[in-house]
Amino acid sequence: MDPQRAAFVEGFALQLAQAGMQRMASRVFAALLVAPSDGLTAREIADALGVSAASVSTATTYLTRTGLIERTRVPGERVDRYATDGTRWVEATLVETQNLATMNEWLARGVDAAADDPGAVERLRETQDFFAYLIDELPRLVERWRHERSAVSGR
Amino acid sequence: MDPQRAAFVEGFALQLAQAGMQRMASRVFAALLVAPSDGLTAREIADALGVSAASVSTATTYLTRTGLIERTRVPGERVDRYATDGTRWVEATLVETQNLATMNEWLARGVDAAADDPGAVERLRETQDFFAYLIDELPRLVERWRHERSAVSGR
DNA sequence: AGCACGTTTCAGTAATTCTTGAAATACCTG
DNA sequence: CAGGTATTTCAAGAATTACTGAAACGTGCT
Incomplete structure (x- = not known):
């Protein structure tokens, strides 16, 4: 991940964490906000943030459950992709x-x-x-x- | 503090904590919500919650700073009283x-x-x-x- | 000014939460 | 259905945060 993106991820995640979200979940969410629209795989997230696959799994489970991100799997693919769009974010506010x-x-x-x-x-x-x-x-x-x-x- | 009040304080504080507020601050705030209108002294809060004066001090400082409670001292009194009213709570939302x-x-x-x-x-x-x-x-x-x-x- | 009581600060301890490696599980492809 | 890859679970260690006792500091009364 380029330095500018990384700076955004850390800064924005810190804000979210202060607002009460788990730290790892905050970072994952922030990373997805600046990611391409088709999302990132768990591995890509782990690499980008320099954390373990386990941490990513926990975070994505939480974020999916609360509706902030969406998990998709293209049929015939072997990996899940995680993505967030503006609409999801809004719906989460509703919840x-x-x-x-x-x-x-x-x-x-x-x-x-x-x-x-x-x-x-x-x-x-x-x-x-x-x-x-x-x-x-x-x-x-x-x-x-x-x-x-x-x-x-x-x- | 009577059992019913205590149950409310613990339950409501837990909700606030899950929403991101520090735990002790949550408890202090909840205690003040069910307190008489002229508020409680730090000692009364400490006794009611079974915590130290130091913890209460930290929590009241935080809550005062964020505008959720108000500190008052009646002239000629030696103790501060902490209280919360609906208006403060609303103003905090604005902040x-x-x-x-x-x-x-x-x-x-x-x-x-x-x-x-x-x-x-x-x-x-x-x-x-x-x-x-x-x-x-x-x-x-x-x-x-x-x-x-x-x-x-x-x- | 001195005293008495209330409040805050601080540093150590306790408790909680976070993160991870490793093992177990699920799933797609060939 | 076997092989390989991705994901989840779990237990343990690491890091962070919360809580407290004790000491320092303020403040109003006499």
């Missing part, structure tokens, strides 16, 4: 509302736990309302982006 | 767009690095566009929530 929903379930329990404390109850309910709002609006926001984008690109 | 902006700077470098690859360039630009869209729209979304909320509560 995130599942986390918000889980949090809201916990907040409901918090309301019960703090039932004796009006101030706490109000605060928790406010937070619940905000999360509910996000769960509702975020998919809408993404949908709107898709719409605008398709209008521009004509796709 | 997050800083991370998106940083990512977009990296993506710009990625475009340069992959200039020889039309497919990669398109993919990176698409991601950039999406981030730019979010940077633009997220604050708007939060603003809209504030507006709706104030209309309902009359505050």
Whole structure:
């Protein structure tokens, strides 16, 4: 991998890692972002990053599961290719509302736990309302982006 | 801390930790969510969670810096009180767009690095566009929530 | 100013998470 | 179906991160 690409991969991956993604997964994802559109094989990723095949396997499994990358195998080929496109990335953002929903379930329990404390109850309910709002609006926001984008690109 | 509150704190904190927040900070924040409105002292937090004062100090520093909690000291008091309210939480969400902006700077470098690859360039630009869209729209979304909320509560 | 109490810093330890080599498994080709 | 290659699993070591006790530092009261 050329130096410029490598610099991007490390920098972008660091950002992702700080945002909570596993480090290796971050690097693999970043590498795929600057890769040719037909993607990279596990071996190519391992070589580019200088890590083991095992690490790549773990990372690709995680990234595939969360929908950030896609695994494809051309029939009659012996290797998987991993790739990411803008759409996948966006869909993954959508999936995130599942986390918000889980949090809201916990907040409901918090309301019960703090039932004796009006101030706490109000605060928790406010937070619940905000999360509910996000769960509702975020998919809408993404949908709107898709719409605008398709209008521009004509796709 | 009563068992119900404790259960909430552990469960909610786990969610936050999985979303990328430091574990201790997550627990402290969760504890403050179900605390009385005037907040808790560092000692109270430490006792409630069964952790050291040092850990609480580190966590409160982090949470204060990121805007998720507020430190107050009543004049003539000798102790700080830490508290969180719905508004702070929302403002912290706004701040997050800083991370998106940083990512977009990296993506710009990625475009340069992959200039020889039309497919990669398109993919990176698409991601950039999406981030730019979010940077633009997220604050708007939060603003809209504030507006709706104030209309309902009359505050 | 001195005291008492609360908070922060720091360096060592503990715990967790990451990474890997090696073995096991799956899969395509001939 | 045998051979070869790619991928996954797993256990162990490495690296990172989290947590704490102790000491230093601040701050308000008397």
